[in-house]
Amino acid sequence: MNYSLPESAYIHIPFCHxxxxxxxxxxxxxxxxTDLTGRKTVEDYTSALCQEILHTNAIASVKLKTVFFGGGTPSLLPIGELAQILKTLNQQFGIEDQAEISMEIDPGTFSLEKLQAYRDLGLNRFSLGVQAFQDELLARCGRSHRVKDIEKAIALFEQVGIKNFSLDLISGLPDQNLNQWQQSLEAAIALNPQHLSCYDLVLEPVTAFGKQFEPGKKPLPDDETAAQMYRLAQSVLTQAGYDHYEISNYARPDYQCRHNRVYWKNQAYYGFGMGAASYTNGQRFSRPRTRATYYAWVKDYLQSGSVDCPQTSECDRFLETLMLGLRLTEGVKLSQLNVSSARIEQLLQTLEPYFHQQWVVGLDHQGKILSFLDQKNFDKIKAVNSIDAIALSDPNGFLFSNTILTALFRAFKDDLD
Ligand code: SF4
Incomplete structure (x- = not known):
C-alpha cells in the first residue's frame, strides 16, 4: 500500500485561562x-514538544505545506516559545514559502505587539474563537471573553492588516434561541471574515454541560430547533457569499482551510503535543492527554525511537476515507476509495435508499449532480459508470449524515475485516 506523504503538521498548545x-x-x-513568559510549565511543555519534533523521521524531499497551532488557546503561548517551535519545525522538515500557517486565537488573549510578532514569524491565518455574540450566552458557557473582547480583537486585526481570519460560532447552546443564533451569524458576517466555522454543541459526558444536561431536552434546543439553526446558518451564510464547503465550514472562494482539508481527504499529517493525533505511514496515533503522561511518553519515545501502534486495515481506510470525505460538499471520488468494483457496487447499493431520498447525490466528472429520481435512472447511471464521486446533499444530506454514516458502518465493518 502506498501512503500519502505527510505535508502538514498539527501542533497542540494546551494552555487555557x-x-x-x-x-x-x-x-x-x-x-x-495572559502573559505566560517565563512560566516553567510553558517552557517545559515547549521543550518536550520540540524534542518530539526533532525525533520524528523527516522525508528530505517533502516540506510542510500547512502548519496548524490548535489548542487549548495557542495565543497564550509566549512569542519566544512560538518562535522556537517554528524554528524546530523548519529545521526538521522545512516549511514551504507559501505554506498556510494557522493559529487558533481567543479574544482577550493577545495584544497588538503579539499580532505583529505572529505576522513577522510567518503566521498567515487566524481562527478566532468567538462562539456567540451575547454576553449572557458566553457567560453560560464559561467562556473567559465577552462581546467587547471580540470587538477589540477585530480592531487589532485591522490595525495589523490581518484579512485572512475565520470566526468560530456554536449553535445549540443552553437557552439559545433562533433569534440569538441569527444575530450571531449576522454580527459575524459584519466583521468580514474570509471563513466561518459553525459547530452544533456536542454534549461530552465528562464536561460540566454533559453532567448537567440531556441532548434535545431543555434548556438545550430540541432536535427540530437544532436542525432549524443548521438550516439558518446554511441560508444566511451562503446568501452572504460564503461557500458551504464542509458540513460545518464556510469560506469565500480561495479561503478554504488547506490544513483541515488534509484531514477530510484522509491524507497523512504529523501531530505534535499532548493529546495530538497523527496519521503517518498508515498509522493513526493519539498522544497521551495530560502533561505528565505526555512527558513520560516523550521520554520513552526518545529512548525507543518508535511509536507502537497498529497499521490501519483496508476496512479502516475505506470507511475513514468515506466518512471524512462525505463531510465535504465535493464528496468523495470513488477512485480515491481504492477498492474493487464489486465493493463500489456494494457501496452504491447500501446508499441507494438515500440516493432516492436525495440525501446522497452522485457527481459526474465535472462535479455536476447526476439525477437519481427513479429506480430506472439510478440503475442506468450506475451501469454506465457515470458516477465519479458521491456527496451528501446540502442541507438535508448533511443534517442526516449520522443516519447515512451509521448505515455505511454497519454494512462494511464486519465485511471488510
Ligand atoms: S473551548 Fe475553552 S477550554 Fe476548550 S480549548 Fe477552547 S478556550 Fe480552552
Missing part, C-alpha cells in the same frame, strides 16, 4: 494571567 463548560479537549488550566 479556564475550562469552558462544554470542552473535553486536552488542556492545562493556567488561570487569568
Amino acid at each position: 479556564r475550562r469552558c463548560y462544554y470542552c473535553d479537549f486536552p488542556i492545562s488550566v493556567v488561570g487569568n494571567q
Whole structure:
C-alpha cells in the first residue's frame, strides 16, 4: 500500500485561562494571567514538544505545506516559545514559502505587539474563537471573553492588516434561541471574515454541560430547533457569499482551510503535543492527554525511537476515507476509495435508499449532480459508470449524515475485516 506523504503538521498548545463548560479537549488550566513568559510549565511543555519534533523521521524531499497551532488557546503561548517551535519545525522538515500557517486565537488573549510578532514569524491565518455574540450566552458557557473582547480583537486585526481570519460560532447552546443564533451569524458576517466555522454543541459526558444536561431536552434546543439553526446558518451564510464547503465550514472562494482539508481527504499529517493525533505511514496515533503522561511518553519515545501502534486495515481506510470525505460538499471520488468494483457496487447499493431520498447525490466528472429520481435512472447511471464521486446533499444530506454514516458502518465493518 502506498501512503500519502505527510505535508502538514498539527501542533497542540494546551494552555487555557479556564475550562469552558462544554470542552473535553486536552488542556492545562493556567488561570487569568495572559502573559505566560517565563512560566516553567510553558517552557517545559515547549521543550518536550520540540524534542518530539526533532525525533520524528523527516522525508528530505517533502516540506510542510500547512502548519496548524490548535489548542487549548495557542495565543497564550509566549512569542519566544512560538518562535522556537517554528524554528524546530523548519529545521526538521522545512516549511514551504507559501505554506498556510494557522493559529487558533481567543479574544482577550493577545495584544497588538503579539499580532505583529505572529505576522513577522510567518503566521498567515487566524481562527478566532468567538462562539456567540451575547454576553449572557458566553457567560453560560464559561467562556473567559465577552462581546467587547471580540470587538477589540477585530480592531487589532485591522490595525495589523490581518484579512485572512475565520470566526468560530456554536449553535445549540443552553437557552439559545433562533433569534440569538441569527444575530450571531449576522454580527459575524459584519466583521468580514474570509471563513466561518459553525459547530452544533456536542454534549461530552465528562464536561460540566454533559453532567448537567440531556441532548434535545431543555434548556438545550430540541432536535427540530437544532436542525432549524443548521438550516439558518446554511441560508444566511451562503446568501452572504460564503461557500458551504464542509458540513460545518464556510469560506469565500480561495479561503478554504488547506490544513483541515488534509484531514477530510484522509491524507497523512504529523501531530505534535499532548493529546495530538497523527496519521503517518498508515498509522493513526493519539498522544497521551495530560502533561505528565505526555512527558513520560516523550521520554520513552526518545529512548525507543518508535511509536507502537497498529497499521490501519483496508476496512479502516475505506470507511475513514468515506466518512471524512462525505463531510465535504465535493464528496468523495470513488477512485480515491481504492477498492474493487464489486465493493463500489456494494457501496452504491447500501446508499441507494438515500440516493432516492436525495440525501446522497452522485457527481459526474465535472462535479455536476447526476439525477437519481427513479429506480430506472439510478440503475442506468450506475451501469454506465457515470458516477465519479458521491456527496451528501446540502442541507438535508448533511443534517442526516449520522443516519447515512451509521448505515455505511454497519454494512462494511464486519465485511471488510
Ligand atoms: S478556550 Fe477552547 S480549548 Fe480552552 S477550554 Fe475553552 S473551548 Fe476548550
